């Protein structure tokens with residue numbers, strides 16, 4: 272995952288996209304040069320994960336990476352899984368408990384397991400992730416807390432840091448926080464939540480995000496995928 276150039280992941284929430292929309296997203300992502308599909312949600316209601324992955328795989332060679340909110344969201348049909356530890360929170364279940372439950376399944380699967388420090392950043396309103404994970408986000412203006420949390424994650428051996436303002440965030444992660452966290456890390460930095468325009472995508476990438484995650488914006492308007500890709504130089 273990630274070799275120095277800016278990358279884009281399109282997040283698919285299996286509850287929200289019907290098959291026709293998914294087919295359009297798949298085709299446009301292949302045209303635009305999307306690097307990954309992320310699949311998941313903090314809560315999934317429908318039982319559409321495997322069906323979604325099957326459609327996404329029609330794009331050819333875009334890897335499908337699970338972005339699970341809980342242990343029910345594991346599927347052997349994907350290529351990899353973000354093994355998320357919610358390091359911004361202090362809920363032991365989200366830091367290590369769910370991982371103990373998931374570990375034997377993952378060991379037997381063919382999934383590439385990617386240890387990821389997941390940091391929820393306050394975004395102007397409560398998010399589904401904060402509520403479902405029973406954890407507080409890092410205040411949006413406390414760059415120092417974000418820097419130290421990310422540094423600790425790297426020192427613990429995590430391979431990626433993912434700063435997320437949460438799906439549909441009012442305010443995306445600030446460029447100043449992205450840039451300061453990036454400067455304190457040598458592992459790749461993923462940024463998502465509330466990135467709605469190509470301009471915001473470009474600014475987040477310029478600030479230091481290595482991989483951007485975009486969900487709602489492209490879900491509502493798949494034709495934005497090409498613009499998002501070219502905004503970050505793809």
Ligand SMILES: CC(C)=CCC/C(C)=C/CC/C(C)=C/CC/C(C)=C/COP(=O)(O)OP(=O)(O)O
Nearest residue numbers: 311312313340341342355365369370373399438
């Ligand atoms: C160890 C395993 C396999 C699972 C647990 C993984 C952990 C600790 C997750 C904690 C953080 C968390 C709940 C992440 C889910 C993030 C996610 C996919 C968010 C997407 O947004 P939604 O929450 O679906 O937003 P909407 O409410 O807008 O649909």
Ligand SMILES: O=P(O)(O)OC[C@@H](O)CO
Nearest residue numbers: 438439463464465486487
């Ligand atoms: O849906 P959006 O706001 O693009 O957020 C994507 C992702 O970062 C959510 O976890």
Ligand SMILES: [Mg+2]
Nearest residue numbers: 284312313438
């Ligand atoms: Mg969702």
